Amino acid sequence: LLASYLLVPLVLAWAVDPIMPFFYARYLLLLAPAFYLLAALGLAPLLRRPWLPLGAAGALLLVAGSAYGLSAYYGGQGAAVKGQYGRMMAYVAANAQPGDALLLANPLQRPIFEYYRPPGLEAYYFPRYDYPLEDERTGRDLAGIAGQHPRLWLVRFGNPAEYDPEGILTRWLASHGSKAYSGGWTDADLSLYIMTPAAAGDSVPNPMNLDLGGQVRLLGYALNADEVAPGETLLLTLYWQALAPMEERYTVFTHLLDGSGQFRAQVDSEPQGGGWPTDRWVPGELVRDNYALTVDAAAVPGPHALEVGMYLLATMDRLPVRDPESGADLGDRIVVATVQVVRP
Template sequence: MRRYENWLLLSFLLLAFALRVYRLDGQEIWGDEAYSITIASWPLSRVVSPEVDTHPPLYPLILWAAIQLTGRSVFAIRFPSALAGLLAVPLIYRLGKRIGKEIGWLATGLAALSAFLVYYSQEARMYALPLAGTTGSLLTFWLAMERQRNERPVPPGLWGLYAFSSLVAVYSHYYTFTVLLAQAVFLLVTSAKDRRLSRVLPWLAVWGGMALCFLPWALEHRRFLQGKASARFAEWNLAKFWEIGSRTLLACSVGKTLPAVIRQWGWGVVGIALLGLGKMSIGGKGRMAGFLALALLTGLLFAWAVNPIMPFFEERYLLFCAPPFLLLVAAGLSGWKHYGRLWTVLGTLYFVGLNALALRHYHFDPVFRKGEYGSLMTHIRTQVQEGDLILLNNPLQRSLFDYYGPRDIPHCFIPRDVLLTEEEADRFLREATTGYRRVWLVDFGNPLEYDPSHRARGWLARHAYLGFRQDYLGATLSMFILETPTRIEHPLDIILGNEVRLLGYTLEPEVGHPGEFLFLTLYWEALRPMANSYTVFVHLMDGEGRLRAQIDSPPVGGTLPTSTWVPGDVIPDRYALSLPPDLTPGEYQLNVGLYLWPAMTRLSVMQNGRAGGDFVPLTSVEIR
């Protein structure tokens, strides 16, 4: 029987390991991971400095060692997190066995398959490390408490394991102090109930020793953290507690990568956990039920209490709440007899099905990608030419650029302070782009936080032709060709949707060549204020009406939406249309127009008082 159990445990561990390393490098490195890599790439003395990050230093130290040993590949960078996430599984098994053998096995399987645990075991951040540390702390705390209740001495090794696992947790993430708080409350309540307050004394000694190990860091880090705090005390309300609690419980149930409608099915798993809590409470396991519930509730209350001084809340901060929750779920599924076994099977399949679906979405659904900065830089690498410059708007992308950016292409970060005024922006951008023919602009994150007036993009749109624009997750890539614009060469008087007049255009060169660009400047005029922001399309059609080249973008590189146009103002709008290298020589038609995104509804065209469809047939273009 013992051998069978060992093989079963090994099977669960192999499954957990396989899920945690499967496509470990499938997701691109995203912003927070890149910052972890940046810190871990510094000299060791700076890695552990209290002046570089808002988190304790254990994870950066481990990542620093991993980089020294295995390098900076995505797989190698994330592998320490996968190992930490794997370590939590056998610890959950041991803790579950203290409730019952069947609960131990069920909890092990649930932990191995948990989409929430797998997700953060595949991220180069610290969250899997406190997961392992707190689970070890909960297990060793319970084992020591059991020995005390049975009037048996607690071995020094067990005290040492408790202190070690607890310090791993608190040196990884500050929220894990809530586990120690829950343990202290549970110890005081049960010791008072048993009239054995003397049990508290050795714990005070252990906690005192742990405090001495942690206090020097805490005092040094306190000054750094004080400058990062915010204040939103209006969020101390029941609605916010419900939001934090529901988000955390659903994440523990079914992860974070299910569509919103399906994710609500996670409440069924929460119901199973509540059933397990009640079943343990009346089934002779009341103390363990209270212990697990207290550990879970303390984490939720702490997250709610500190939320006003934190920038935001994310479920990952409470990843360490998952083991108590999964143990309660296992308790709700186990111990049933006769027809109750069907409930165990169906409930387990319910959990497994939802989490398997969440993992499928995580790995293969583009909606749940963490980042696309690597793809953005790959596009630049494949399209770069001599005389290109990369302009990086928002210094927060520095860590990502350090990891993915091409070192052999000239690049320049735009300082935030130069974008405060038009004069400073003009001076900086003129100097930065002098001597270059093309500029790749990378707008990273929310422009309202670093360039709310879109001065960088606006300057390029006024001094260059937009040749490419594509949105990536968390960033926008645009390519501008620095050519001197000319005045209107072909006047027109075309009305679009009774809102916009096309005054004319300039096109260079008159004869195009495959693999080169057509430089088009459109001149718009608003007829009246507009509520909608329209998108411009420029399409090159062949003789059979097939689209052969195109560029779609909001006007002026996205910096001057039509909803901001003032009637009477003339808006020059420049585009560089890339001609495919395999374009067959011949006559092509160049069409332009406006449409409303995402409905794709085009504005109707009126010329000389006659309706002209939903696009402007601008001119024919000869390709040689």
């Protein structure tokens, strides 16, 4: 019976994992009583003579293994680290500005959020209890919230594939604002959107018309300013067009480089904050893609190059850039503008 208690849930977890991939090892804590009882049953005969030394060694081995696992759980890095929701909220509290608000995707996080809630920030839960994200009222709700708050923090708790499989929240925020930050925390991911894009509408300013990998074309770009001080945010809009169906999900890079080639601002993301990946693009479709690059406080005044492009995250290989008119190969990046960093 104890063996079944231990093994059956393990087999079920293994079987369900491909279907419900959002799984953490700590979910198996309910098996701990069976594990320790079986370990005790195995060690008990060895604690009698003449097996006492062997039993003692086995007990020490069991304690050492448990101590190692607990040290990783409480102080390690990576998959064994316990939930970081509190640290994530501390990060929000340390970096929030007056007027910011939180969008909490997945209402199941309400109890833990109320415990770690940053002071002074409004919070809005999605999906709403009375209608799903796909409902047109979601867009109206988001527009009303964005009209009240210049910056919105999005917290996606748990598995977004369960409550927002189409990426409705991220796509709306990325198409109406500019993504300034993205970070993964155990059990959740956090993004910051500045709800003022560099440009509005579908007209394409600053035409470029350069092809990337024969699959996508950068039609043009828009900037909110050509001068920026250290610590300030530069808003960039890129206008893409698919040339052919794409099987891969490419990541867009946007970098502000100083004269020595050092990054002074950077945002890498799938298009529209990850809400509209390239493998969904339709040939001929215009994709307006917003970014917010916060300049390093240590940036030295002077000209900085703003470069963009695309790469495949799995290999880090960039798409080659080509001028379709001349046929010239232009490397693996596009320098869209020179931005002057000025003294505060």
